[in-house]
Amino acid sequence: MPRLTREESRTLTREKLMLAAAKVFAREGLGGASIDRIAEEAGYTKGAFYSNFDSKEDIFLQLVEATTQQNIEKIQTALAGVSAPEEIIEAVCTWANTHTHEPDMRPLVLDLIRHAKQDAALTKRHTELFTKQWTIVGKLLLRAFPKGRAPATALELGALVMELTYGTAVQFHAGPTGGTLVRIALNGLMAAAQAPQKTR
Template identity: 50%
Template sequence: MSDTDDTIIGTPIGTHVGTQTRPARLTREQSRARTRERLLVSAAVVFTREGYAGASIDRIAEEAGYSKGAMYSNFASKDELFFAMFDFYALGQAEELCRRLDAAPDADAIIATACAWADGLLHEPDLRLLVVDMARLARADPTVAARHTKMFDDEWHQVGSRLVRIFPPGGSPVPVLQLGALVMDIAYGNATQLHAGLTAGDLIGMALRALRDAYGRK
């Protein structure tokens, strides 16, 4: 595979069996975006399998089917790739949770949706294994730390703004940011890694139901 990725995709609508047509070519921007995404997917595989310290640019490029030159044409360093990979998956997973929560019709469905989403993360790249590495690297660079603080604040606020619907109209007893952080922290926390009998969904369900029930008794 070339460093610029394959540039041929799809078959035009209306093509008849037995005819030959020229498939549409990707634009330079589309090709670059596809290459970048494949590198991020491969980075997730290698980082979660080998850890930040054990992963190498060469191994990630090989996993994606590209040369090291293709890697450095998209990411200036291993650190930049690591943070981009983390952002790509963390933001994507939060957006998926928000989409599911938007479709939940009531409080019970909202809680069940959050629990199912958290348990489903077992089938995604396990970012929980990389949270400590991400935090350590961010603390070493104030600019990166500030950017990720804002990213997580925005993510938690978006999730929390959906979760407040578990409470009666009139407001939440918990700030939106903290409510979102609670669910995301449990989902990516260490408890379920260290104890086989615990699931993130169980813990999230317990926490949200306790908050809802306590608020309802006031």
């Protein structure tokens, strides 16, 4: 096999460290995990870890960011070529039902929130991450509403869909599903947006 370039080798190292970190975090939580354990799981030294990441919080946030980007791409794919309001809502509900009970990093995100409350820099980065995700998803949903009549901002719409889809309690209940809740919420907002405007 051809020898890897320096950049390819660094990319491979980062990928292995992130995969190892995901396993360690899932097994031990953010508080219980350590850089030593992550490096050992990946088969590298602490030096290799610090050559790619600043801290265990940094690698964890990068894992969350990667998952967030994957979610955005999946929603964009689900809505590609869809323009009718009813079809947009249905496509989002189908996506939500598909992802409600899939294994993800939800417990670790809750763990991160607890840590972030004690770290202003972590809180800022965490907030920016979800603000970006919610806004992108919300902008996709705004297309379903009459122009200028959406009863919520892009940020609010995105937060609504993502939080209903990945809500903690929904994971432990057979129904209603995340998609059902999203459908009820979006149909209600759509009805409000389509209602005749009152004249003075």
